[in-house]
Amino acid sequence: MTDADTLVAQLDAALPMPSIVRRDVVLVAGPWLGGASSVVTALRKRLPEHTVVEADEVAAGQAPAAVVFVVSATAPLTESDCALLDAVAADTDAVIGVVTKIDxxxxxxxxxxxxxxxxxxxxPRYRDMRWVGTAAAPDLGVAVIDELVTALRDILADATRDRRNRLRALENRLLTVQRRLELEVAGAxxxxxxxxxxTERTAALHRYRVEKSQRSIALRAQVQHxxxxxxxxxxxxxASVRTxxxxxLAAxxxxxxxxxxxxxxxxxxxxxxxxxxxxxRQLGDVGEELGLAVEPVDSRPAVEVRAAPSRARGxxxxxxxxxxxxxxxxxxxxLxxxxxxxxxxxxxxxxxxxAVIGVALTVWVVAVRGLLHDRAVLDRWVVEVIGRQRTAVEEWVAARVLAAEASLGRAAAERDAADHARTEDTIARIDREIREHATAxxxxxxxxDRHVPVIESALAAVGHELDALNTAKPTDSRSSESFL
Ligand SMILES: Nc1nc2c(ncn2[C@@H]2O[C@H](COP(=O)(O)OP(=O)(O)OP(=O)(O)O)[C@@H](O)[C@H]2O)c(=O)[nH]1
Ligand SMILES: [Mg+2]
Structure with a gap:
């Protein structure tokens, strides 16, 4: 057991480590229209003893024995091309770079x-990567694929390939776990x-306070109105009934x-x-406006009209x-x-x-004067009666409004209490979630903190062993010289 294996064995068994299935296939992949399919066709012809597949034939969780990364000679690699290579060669150390369409x-x-x-x-892993030029489907002339075939044969025949691939896969697993641990600290x-x-907590508190004071202002204003x-x-x-x-009376x-x-x-x-x-009606409107129940008015102003003054005039x-x-x-x-x-x-x-006219005039004058006197008496009586009624009605109105204010105040207090309880629930829920996040x-x-030091040591050991294997292996990073 190497250092790397020993260190990996020390890792917590509970850590979710992604595992892969190694397939004995050569994966040919590359960016769009890079020429991968043409290379696959050519390789299948030249290396019938090996299985050559394209990216869509390798399922997630599977890793190939070797990767042929095909790019066009049209232009240098872009960021997305590099990311594609990172993805397809994540668990495989044996990688060959191919620049195609060299014709x-x-x-x-x-x-x-x-x-x-x-x-x-x-x-650093790509530093010693072998690169070759090919023309798998040339517009003119014969295909240039020999060097790729040789390179692939070399790499597949390499005795350390299995171990290197295993170590690369292990490194990828360790890096994945490390990234996941870091992500969990940052939290998704x-x-x-x-x-x-x-923000929600502040808004809930603010809303409660503002709404409460707005409601009490509205209550006061409505009652006053x-x-x-x-x-x-x-x-x-x-006043109008008196008039x-x-x-x-005058008529x-x-x-x-x-x-x-x-x-x-x-x-x-x-x-x-x-x-x-x-x-x-008015108190009902106030209750409706405020959304509160008003106690019903079950009385009416007392009407006390005393008897009219007697008309005895003596x-x-x-x-x-x-x-x-x-x-x-x-x-x-x-006369x-x-x-x-x-x-x-x-x-x-x-x-x-x-004499007759004098008597008639006397009767008429006395009667008219009597009528006018009676009217004046009744007029004073009306003023007095309506004056008393006005006082009584005003008192009754003031008492009703006061009673309504008290009942509305009680209903508003109940609503405030319910609102307060609701806000407290909301705040408690938010605080609970904040605490849960902090705890998580x-x-x-x-x-x-517990796992990363072990992971880092394991990564260092894996890197060390890979370096050692790569140094020992005969490298051939020459590029194709055979064409042109
Ligand atoms: N001149 C020249 N053209 C090539 C060569 N290889 C591929 N092509 C052309 O490049 C185009 C794409 O080739 P493919 O092999 O289908 O490339 P691919 O990467 O599989 O393409 P997609 O799967 O569609 O992304 C085709 O028109 C090929 O004829 C080459 O070596 N020389
Ligand atoms: Mg294709």
Whole structure:
């Protein structure tokens, strides 16, 4: 057992080590339109004892005995060409470089040197790689493939090939494990995920605070607005009903006055109903706007209309009778005098007529004065009744709005509490995930620190042994000189 095997045996058995199946085939691969298929055809003809395959005939997890890497002499290797070689020769040390189509590209030697230099710079393993020029499917003349056939025969006959391939595969496995350990420390997108989680955490907290204060501002503003609107509504409704009642009263006759108090009661009750409906509607709108439930309004403003003042007038009636009588007597005397002066033959009739007119005028003046007095009394009564009702309605509105504010405040507090619990859950989930990532990172770092030193020693031993085998092997890195 070599050093490399001993060190690999020391590696933790739990480490997932990719394994490969070695196939006794020659793999010919190269970039697009490089000429690989033509080389395969030519090699199959020349080396019937070996199996020559193209890349699509080698499954994942399989490795060939030797790799022929075919590139066109058109231009030097590009980065993607080199990456292709890395992939196909990852588990195989026996690699031959082929520059093809040398029949049409006279500068193929320069391209070959450039390819060799590019690969030598890419990895030390390619430094001693053998390169040949071929023309497997020339446009004119015969195929130039002999040197490739010789090189391939040499490489396949090399006694150290198996061991070198095995060591190369081992190196690839070790590098894969090392890369995986490093990747696990960095975490697949762990940094980005942690950043996203922290942003999400800050956003969740910010959203909770902002939404809470916005909701409480909205609640205050809406309640304040409802209070103002409803107070104005109640006040205006009372003022308009008072004006209407006063206007009605001014047009009422003696008989209508008797029913007027009932009308006042009816209208006062109407105002109370209107205000109650307005409050229900407005508070309902506020609740809907805020998305909160408002307790139903189950009362209406109390309407207390006291009895109208009595129309007993006593002294005033007597005074009016006196004044009306005086006025009637005056008119009667004046009329009798006029008749006595102008038509003495009608003097008696004038006295009688004057007396009748005087009495009629007296009755009329007293009645009109009485009606006006009653109206004035009722007018004052209406002002007083509606004034009292306005106070009662305003108090009722203020009490309802206050009650609604309290119930909305309670509902808002419940919603805030639910929101708080939800935000706490979110934050806890985010914190848990952040912790899990941190733990996974620490675990991965510990695993890397434990395994990487052994892997590095094993890699060094593998490299050492490969160097030793390559130095011992007779190298032939001459390029084809046979063409042209
Ligand atoms: N002049 C010349 N042309 C060649 C030579 N080898 C291949 N070609 C031409 O190059 C083209 C591609 O050849 P292929 O052998 O099919 O190359 P490939 O890499 O298998 O191509 P893809 O599989 O399509 O990527 C064809 O038109 C061939 O005729 C050569 O040695 N000389
Ligand atoms: Mg092909």
């Amino acid at each position: 049409v590209h006279r500068t193929w030697r320069d391209v070959l040197d450039a390819d060799r230099a590019v690969l030598a710079q890419r990895a 997108g762990r940094g980005a995920r942690l950043g996203a989680l922290r 409802a209070r103002l609107t409803l107070t104005y509504f109640a006040r205006n409704r009372c 209407e009642l006063q206007e009605d 009422l006759g003696r008989r209508g006055l008797a029913h007027f108090p009932d009308e006042v009661r009816r209208r006062a009750a109407e105002v109370a109903d209107d205000v109650a409906a307005g409050v229900v 002294a005033e009636t007597r005074l009016m009778l006196l004044l009306g009588g005086g006025f009637g007597v005056g008119v009667a005397l004046t 009798s005098r006029v008749f006595a002066g102008l038509a003495p033959q009608w003097a008696v009739g004038g006295v009688l007529g004057g 990172g620490a675990r991965a770092a510990a695993a890397r």
